[in-house]
Amino acid sequence: MHELSLAQNLISQVLNLAREHQAKKVLRVSVEIGPFSGVVVDSFRFGYEVLSQEHGETRGSVLEIREPEQSFRCFSCGHVFNGKKMGDPCPDCKEGTLVAWGGDDIILLSVEME
Numbered sequence: 527m528h529e530l531s532l533a534q535n536l537i538s539q540v541l542n543l544a545r546e547h548q549a550k551k552v553l554r555v556s557v558e559i560g561p562f563s564g565v566v567v568d569s570f571r572f573g574y575e576v577l578s579q580e581h582g583e584t585r586g587s588v589l590e591i592r593e594p595e596q597s598f599r600c601f602s603c604g605h606v607f608n609g610k611k612m613g614d615p616c617p618d619c620k621e622g623t624l625v626a627w628g629g630d631d632i633i634l635l636s637v638e639m640e
C-alpha cells in the first residue's frame with residue numbers, strides 16, 4: 527500500500543527530528559497533503575497510527591492533516607483560482623486556460639515535541 531510507505535517516510539522524518547532535538551516524546555505532527563498527491567488521507571492516517579506505535583518517541587502522538595483545496599493557475603496571466611476545473615478558460619483574462627496548481631506531495635509543517 528502506497529500510503530503505508532508514505533506514513534513510514536513521515537515517521538522516519540519525525541524520528542530524525544526528535545533525535546536531533548533530543549526529544550523524548552513527539553506530541554503532535556502537522557502535515558499538509560497536496561491536493562494533487564492522490565494520497566488516500568484515511569489510509570495515510572491509519573498507516574501513521576499503526577506505525578507510530580512502533581517507536582517510543584511517536585507512540586500516542588497526534589497527526590494533524592491539512593488538505594488545501596485544489597487550485598488552478600492561468601497559463602497566460604498567472605492568476606490562481608479555486609473551485610475551477612483543469613482546462614477551464616481563465617475567468618480573468620479570458621485568454622489562457624487553467625492548469626493544476628498546488629502540491630502533489632506531503633509536506634511536514636511542524637512537529638511538537640518535548
Ligand SMILES: [Zn+2]
Nearest residue numbers: 600603616619
Ligand atoms: Zn488568465
